[in-house]
Amino acid sequence: MSEYDYDLFTIGAGSGGVRASRVASAYGAKVAVAEEYRVGGTCVIRGCVPKKMLVYGAHFAEDLEDCRNFGWEIEGKKFDWIKLRDAVLADVDRLNGAYTDTLENHGVEIINERAEISGPHEITLASGRKVTAKYILVAVGARPFMPQFPGSEHAISSNEAFHLDKVPESIIIAGGGYIANEFAGIFNEFGSKVTIVNRSDQLLRSYDESLRDRLLQISIMKGIDFKFNTHFESIEKTEDGQYKVRFTSGEERVVECVMFAVGRVPNIEGLGLENAGVELGERGEIKVDRFSKTNVDHIYAVGDVTDRVQLTPVAIREGQAFADTVFGGGDPVAVDHSCIPSAVFSHPPIAAVGLTEGEARNQCGSVKIYQSDFRPMKNVLAGRNERSLFKMVCDAADDRILGIHMIAPEAPEMMQAAAVAVKAGLTKADFDATTAIHPSMAEELVLLK
Structure with a gap:
């Protein structure tokens, strides 16, 4: 009999946590995973998967124009945001069920509660129940960073963008990274007047300059407006339900929606990491070695909470490598974080x-x-x-x-x-x-x- 309730207790059922849990269970470990929201994580529930579906929907705007020179005539075309939104959310429900089935079919116990590390090898659930585990894996991901200034509570993040009741007639999107540019392309194709506001003077800093310049040129040609070296001062809700945005330059704009896409921060709050002595980095990320182990021998972390490379396939590889290393019985496996391909689903x-x-x-x-x-x-x-x-x-x-x-x-x-x-x-x-x-x-x- 083991001295612990579980061989592995995973906190967070996103892409990395799900992969690690099911592979560890396949190796014979007794595994439980705690998830306070929905199985699937950011990518499946409120990230790359539903966003890519919106990207597909947005492509039809230009395809329906271009098809005329290919001999097609389409009368009475119109776009129904609610129909697309609800179809995307329904598929998210399907994927949530599929990920749940995957864990259950591999013998992983799913605990639909928030979990907190409360001591060495000990986890306390929101219900008050305490369990123990030989190994603990933290795979809770990250969340959108929302800056604080007067009226900033009126802004949405990418999380809420999937649930809007209508396509805004005008929207300011703050940020210059891939999320900002992707949603700018989506809303522009759906008919919004889009303005990207960026505090620096360039987009997509990690990409080659030639590509950045080309995307900027094409985006401007498509009607997207850009404001560089610009900072927010305040957002004020107007009597007609719109938002007056004031910049530190003194300029003002009135729009129907303001969205922030200015980076993501690790979800470390309330995990009890301090109870176990887990070391954090300057940005709040969990510090790990090349095998995803923290400074505490029995606690590991994978995915966005480590802030190494915030990409879903990387989290999956890290989860796989963790399970292979700890439960596989072979040589330790480390993920090579060099030469990782990436994409921006812009237009x-x-x-x-x-x-x-x-x-x-x-x-x-x-x-x-x-x-x-x-x-x-x-x-x-x-x-x-x-x-x-x-x-x-x-x-x-x-x-x-x-x-x-x-x-x-x-x-x-x-x-x-x-x-x-x-x-x-x-x-x-x-x-x-x-x-x-x-x-x-x-x-x-x-x-x-």
Whole structure:
């Protein structure tokens, strides 16, 4: 008989926690997972999955215009936000059930309560029940950061954007990262007058400058307004239910909705981490080693709460590696956080893997850049002037590909395969030796000059 109630107690049933729990259980561990809200976490419930569905819905706005040059005539088209919203939320319900079934089918006990670490190997549930576990895994994710200033309570975050009763006629979106740009594209296609307000002078700082500039150019052409180096002073609700936004510059704007997308912060409050002596970083993140272990031997953490790389597939890999390491019986497994591909589901989307041109020059000195700047075939026939850009960054010394960057329709779909090549250390010559698939946008990857 074990001296503990569970071999593993996971706090948080998001992507990382679910993967870790079910794999640990498959290895024979007795596992429980506590979740105070819904199984699935940010990505499934209020993040990348429902957002991607809104992105799909938004694409039809341009497709219905472009189809005319392809011989289609569509009369009486109209957009019903409520129908899309409710369909997306219904699918979220389906996914919540699917994730729940996955855990239960793997023998994981689901406890629908908030959990707090109350001592060494001890967890106290919201009901007052106390349980013990040999290992504790914290996988509670992160939440949108909401700045505090007069009237800031009138602003929404991305969480609430999925539940709006109507598409706002006008919206200010604060932030310059991927969430801000994605929702700007969504609301713009649905007919909102969108303004992005950013406190710095650039968008998407971690992406290659060429892609950032191209997205800005296209977004302006689509009608999105931008205000850089701008800070909020106050938000005031007007008599007609709108919001008067005042900036520190003295400028004022009246809009129907204000949304903040200025970063995410780890959900560490009320977890009892101090009771166990778990060390935190400067941003409140749980500090872990390469095997996701905290400074306390029996407590681990994965996903956004560690603030390493805030991406769902990374959390899943960390959860898998944790379970393999602690319960798999083999050698310890660490996740390689280098060369991680990523995407921004803007209009058009961005995808990237590896080093930007600036990063490559700083690290390697001499680099070679190959580019293709073109108008996709569909855009040509549709009469749309929007251009795509592919960029390959190579080490001048050995021709090895250091990074690939794209802004184009379906860029994320193409990047997944390209990322394998970059991760494998292939060279520009390997791409040159590969026969193109014609006609396609992807063929530009093997025809770069």
